[in-house]
Amino acid sequence: MNERKVFFVTGAAGFVGYYLSKKLLDQGNIVVGIDNVNDYYDVKLKETRLSQLEPYGNFTFIKADIADKERLMNLFAEYKPSIVVNLAAQAGVRYSIENPDVYMQSNVIGFYNILEACRHYPVDHLIYASSSSVYGANKKVPFEESDFVDNPVSLYASTKKSNELMAHTYSHLYNIPATGLRFFTVYGPMGRPDMAYFGFTNKFFNNEPIQIFNNGDFDNDLYRDFTYIDDIVEGIERLASHAPTGDNGEVKHKVFNIGNNNPEKLMTFIETLEKCIGKSLGKEVAFQKQFEPIKPGDVPATYASTEQLQQAVGFKPQTTIEEGLQQFTDWYVEYYGLKS
Known part of the structure; x- marks a missing residue:
């Protein structure tokens, strides 16, 4: 991507x-960032991230909600983006059971507004976040993009599946080049505090036990494809200049997995996290553990096939959980001032 976009x-x-x-921004592109900065998790963390973007002269931040259609349309008219990356969404499987309204508002209405804006102010490429949760409780692994995904087990997963359907329709009707990305458990420094690895670390430092939702069944432990943040970003950045072309009369809409293609047992992940916290602190640590039944909406395994991504842009996530979690715990200890 040489020219400034x-x-x-x-x-x-x-x-x-x-x-x-x-x-x-580091590559010299112009970025217009939008966020409603809601309080689903610690707003301070969101403000810290924004404060690190503000010094860039080619960055503009607008506090707005994608569910506000009129505001969104005005922003598209004003800034005329060439590439739209829709990452605004209400995240979290368990939270969707308690608060379904916000999921419909942000993930369905908000995404519809993005599609409408791309229709009225045509863009070179719309990239949007889908999720590995669309695979539901599929038993066949690894999950491939061609797999049947009509049995979501959470409302969150339903909203992400509906995004894929809506994008396909808008691409078909209005020729919008669109790419959906099914993310697989993204983690790393400055990550989301509602994610397990972050919550486990919080609990350790608060001297509380961690809850592990696998019934203590180590033979049938949960598996997760943990994907480090840098790998996710590289995948998006490479795909940005690879808009679907709609060859052979196809719709200009594609869906890719972005995952590590290397699922880890939840217990292995937890043991690695213990070791990494220990290294960051310079001492041995161990979590207090409580085993509980699997929660509604959770799936036993996530495992990405990444062949299609590799074919499209020659990239496959590589970061090991040892490397990725060490980066996270080093950041955590520093950010929260926990180095003794």
Whole structure:
């Protein structure tokens, strides 16, 4: 990407949005970041991320909600983005059981507004976040993009599946080049505090036990494809200049997995996290553990096939959980001033 492009990044104060914006700005692109900076998790963390983007002269931040259609349309009219990356969404499987309204508002209405804006102010490429949760409780692994995904087990997963359907329709009707990315458990420094690895670390430092939702069944432990933030960002950045072309009369809409293609047992992940916290602190640590039943909406395994991504842009996530978690715990100890 040599020429300066205008990127419109929604969810710019979020975990993936922040890192993507930073990388695009470092490359000299113009980034217009949008976020409603809601309090789903610690707003201070969102403000810290934004404060690191503000010094860039080619960054503009707008506090707005993608569910506000009129405001969104005006922003598209004003900034005329060439590439839109929609990362604004209400995240979290368990939270969707308690608060379904916000999921419909942000993930369905908000995404519809993005599609409408791309229709009225045509863009070179719309990239949007989907999720590995669309695979539901599929038993066949690794998950491939061609797999049947009509049995979501959470409302969150339903909203992400509906995003893929809506994008396909808008691409078909209005020729919008669109790419959906099914993210697999993204983690790393400055990540989301509602994610397990962050919550486990909080609990350790608060001297509380961690809850592990696998019934203590180590033979049938949960598996997760943990994907480090830098790998996610590189995948998005490479795909940005690879808009679907709609060859052979196809719709200009593609969906890719972005995952580590290397699922880890949850217990292995937890043991690695213990070791990494220990290294960051310079002493041995151990979590207090409580085993509980699997929660509704959780799936037993996530495992990404990344062949299609590799074929499209020659990239496959590589970061090991040892490397990635060490980066996270070093940041955590520093950020919260816990170094003794």
